[in-house]
Amino acid sequence: MIVVLKSGTPSEEIKRISNEFDSRKITPEKSAGHHKVVIGLVGDTAEIDLRQILNLSSFIEQVLRVDKPFKRASKEFRYGEPSEVVVATPNEPVTFGQNHPVVIVAGPCSVENEEMILETARVVKAAGAQFLRGGAYKPRTSPYAFQGHGESALGLLALAREATGLGIITEVMDTADLEKVASVADVLQIGARNMQSFSLLQKVGATGKPVLLKRGPAATIEEWLMAAEYILAADNPNVILCERGIRTFDWQYTRNTLDLTAIPVLRTLTHLPIMVDPSHGTGRAEYVPAMSIAAIAAGADSLMIEVHPNPTEALSDGPQSLTLEQYQELIQEIAVISKAVGRWSQTGCVAKIV
Ligand code: PEP
Ligand code: MN
Numbered sequence: 001m002i003v004v005l006k007s008g009t010p011s012e013e014i015k016r017i018s019n020e021f022d023s024r025k026i027t028p029e030k031s032a033g034h035h036k037v038v039i040g041l042v043g044d045t046a047e048i049d050l051r052q053i054l055n056l057s058s059f060i061e062q063v064l065r066v067d068k069p070f071k072r073a074s075k076e077f078r079y080g081e082p083s084e085v086v087v088a089t090p091n092e093p094v095t096f097g098q099n100h101p102v103v104i105v106a107g108p109c110s111v112e113n114e115e116m117i118l119e120t121a122r123v124v125k126a127a128g129a130q131f132l133r134g135g136a137y138k139p140r141t142s143p144y145a146f147q148g149h150g151e152s153a154l155g156l157l158a159l160a161r162e163a164t165g166l167g168i169i170t171e172v173m174d175t176a177d178l179e180k181v182a183s184v185a186d187v188l189q190i191g192a193r194n195m196q197s198f199s200l201l202q203k204v205g206a207t208g209k210p211v212l213l214k215r216g217p218a219a220t221i222e223e224w225l226m227a228a229e230y231i232l233a234a235d236n237p238n239v240i241l242c243e244r245g246i247r248t249f250d251w252q253y254t255r256n257t258l259d260l261t262a263i264p265v266l267r268t269l270t271h272l273p274i275m276v277d278p279s280h281g282t283g284r285a286e287y288v289p290a291m292s293i294a295a296i297a298a299g300a301d302s303l304m305i306e307v308h309p310n311p312t313e314a315l316s317d318g319p320q321s322l323t324l325e326q327y328q329e330l331i332q333e334i335a336v337i338s339k340a341v342g343r344w345s346q347t348g349c350v351a352k353i354v
Pocket of ligand 1: 192244
């Protein structure tokens with residue numbers, strides 16, 4: 001249930017209204033957007049009469065029920081206003097959100113050594129990325145496959161961050177590594193396979209750091225939003241959703257099926273920013289450019305692209321990784337389509353026309 005307040009409601013009145021609910025075993029959560037202040041009510045609100053709430057204050061404009069199982073993630077919870085996830089990178093704060101330029105995240109699947117991560121970081125930075133991605137802890141199907149270099153790879157990410165000013169996005173697989181990963185990452189990635197590791201979600205949420213939540217390979221959109229709800233319920237509003245392809249019946253020509261329909265669907269359901277990962281979504285470097293520009297045309301707020309100086313030698317995900325040259329070319333195409341939708345930072349962003 002949400003309580004929409006009239007603009008100019010004094011803060012003491014907002015506090016007074018919120019306190020009314022505290023005593024009813026309902027958690028009131030204030031969300032101040034650019035246009036409205038909304039109090040979201042989470043808990044057992046089924047028995048509450050809407051008129052009873054309206055009578056609490058003359059500053060209450062409207063009371064609405066959220067009929068979805070995801071409450072904090074729902075579009076209604078912010079009264080239709082998109083949320084903005086602001087990440088403080090060494091160079092500048094970068095904002096993920098619907099009315100902001102497209103944010104580009106690029107880098108190798110795994111951090112393999114100092115030379116490759118620094119070279120990749122410098123090239124993607126110069127071409128136009130705001131974040132470097134790279135796994136230190138890798139979720140691999142086979143226990144015999146390369147598992148990532150762990151802590152030493154985190155050190156290399158820190159080095160690349162310092163050398164380039166790029167923000168760092170890297171996966172945390174295990175709560176035991178959370179503190180170490182959080183000390184380097186500007187955004188903590190929850191991998192697709194861990195989308196429903198609920199205790200991991202709660203603990204990652206509790207760090208307060210921005211979280212990139214990848215869609216599980218077989219997760220419905222509702223399951224994905226319920227997973228986001230775990231992080232939001234840990235009092236962390238900084239969640240970015242990442243569509244990275246789902247498992248369908250065709251495994252022969254693509255690794256996954258990139259569900260671009262998820263973008264407009266999510267727009268009707270949630271205020272959270274949306275990233276698309278065409279690398280895992282297709283599994284093949286040759287399909288990454290088409291899906292990148294399609295994702296932006298469909299309204300994605302951010303792209304995550306795997307790039308490797310020498311994909312044929314990569315320790316993981318080589319077939320889907322672009323070379324540095326291919327990445328530079330792709331950025332030109334991304335710039336064209338992003339400018340066309342008014343969302344390219346290089347020339348200043350024109351707020352998206354809705
Ligand atoms: C990755 O980003 O390298 C990764 C393992 O992604 P996903 O969890 O989407 O498979
Ligand atoms: Mn990968």
